[in-house]
Amino acid sequence: MQFIDLAAQYKHLKEKIDARIQAVLEHGHYIMGPEVAELEDKLAEYVGVKHAITCANGTDALTLVMMALGIKEGDAVFCPTFTFFATAEVIAYEGATPVFVDSDADTFNICPLDLEKQIQKVIAEGKLKPAAIIAVDLFGLPANYPELEKIAKQYGLKLVEDAAQGFGGEIEDKRAGSFGDIATTSFFPAKPLGCYGDGGAIFTNDDHYAELIRSLRVHGKGKDKYDNIRVGMNSRLDTLQAAVLLEKLAAFPQELISRNKAAKRYSRELSSIYKTPVTPVGYLSSWAQYTVVAEDRNAEIEMYKSKGIPTMIYYGTCMHQQTAFEALGYQDSDFPVASRLAKTVFSLPMHGYMMDK
Numbered sequence: 001m002q003f004i005d006l007a008a009q010y011k012h013l014k015e016k017i018d019a020r021i022q023a024v025l026e027h028g029h030y031i032m033g034p035e036v037a038e039l040e041d042k043l044a045e046y047v048g049v050k051h052a053i054t055c056a057n058g059t060d061a062l063t064l065v066m067m068a069l070g071i072k073e074g075d076a077v078f079c080p081t082f083t084f085f086a087t088a089e090v091i092a093y094e095g096a097t098p099v100f101v102d103s104d105a106d107t108f109n110i111c112p113l114d115l116e117k118q119i120q121k122v123i124a125e126g127k128l129k130p131a132a133i134i135a136v137d138l139f140g141l142p143a144n145y146p147e148l149e150k151i152a153k154q155y156g157l158k159l160v161e162d163a164a165q166g167f168g169g170e171i172e173d174k175r176a177g178s179f180g181d182i183a184t185t186s187f188f189p190a191k192p193l194g195c196y197g198d199g200g201a202i203f204t205n206d207d208h209y210a211e212l213i214r215s216l217r218v219h220g221k222g223k224d225k226y227d228n229i230r231v232g233m234n235s236r237l238d239t240l241q242a243a244v245l246l247e248k249l250a251a252f253p254q255e256l257i258s259r260n261k262a263a264k265r266y267s268r269e270l271s272s273i274y275k276t277p278v279t280p281v282g283y284l285s286s287w288a289q290y291t292v293v294a295e296d297r298n299a300e301i302e303m304y305k306s307k308g309i310p311t312m313i314y315y316g317t318c319m320h321q322q323t324a325f326e327a328l329g330y331q332d333s334d335f336p337v338a339s340r341l342a343k344t345v346f347s348l349p350m351h352g353y354m355m356d357k
């Protein structure tokens, strides 16, 4: 079996996706064609925000947000240490300092208690200016936004939602992509909503950020791309990817139901063997990954392998353990929960076309 069965999905949607791709080949507007605007409207409607702005990938989406928020050298931006590298990378890329935060042992998401501790530490040290928080909806589960929003407000920080894995998740009927000041997602093929290459998007209700990001994604354009009023980047979603995403977004609600069914079944069968994922009351996960905790992870992975069942380790290395961030001088004892997770988690196959068998 496949870890993520993109071929099964394509088989299911083939006629519609093929027709959408053919339409692009015929009209030939490969950059910012009509499918891009159509997708942005449908994404904004689905997520429940005023503006959805597509771009080249999820990392660029975060970079554009850092630029729009004016994150710069001397700023501290708080993010979980247990995440994919891009979350922390975009902070350092702007010359700012990533300040890592430990995880909640049950949800694997950023721990609000440790976040507040880290903010107070930065304030006490007086070297960096606390500027923003990037929370991550890890494995599809929205972070604890009710608590994070309180902390952001108390300390005057911007709150960014990295929903690269979280698209489709919910807290009390509010969808992932609508939390914080501004949110991002990724359409990398393995994400809950993936295209056939790279893609990403930014979501916000703020007209000012939206206008700024629309300019920044096309070389800091003013009236047009030959009128450059600021330094930006080149980060657009290809029309072909937008065409694919339009059909995948239409099928997404049904896939989300299937993913949740599969997760429920996993939990029913496995909760007596491993520590299975916790979904707090009122939360819905989009199950980017179904991740369990096992003390002897390697033995479990070998057992699955012998049965032809693929597994993956997300993530075996925390941000504070990455060579690129060695100079920040963190130790495992600074993040006991995340360091333990990196040694004990593994993920099982998960996609929208799983069969009971």
Ligand SMILES: *Cc1c(COP(=O)(O)O)cnc(C)c1O
Pocket (backbone or CB within 6 Å): 057, 058, 059, 060, 083, 084, 086, 087, 136, 162, 164, 165, 186, 187, 188, 198, 199, 200
């Ligand atoms: C995948 C991912 C990204 C980056 O998305 P790309 O489209 O691969 O650039 C950022 N943050 C998290 C948490 C991710 O999982």
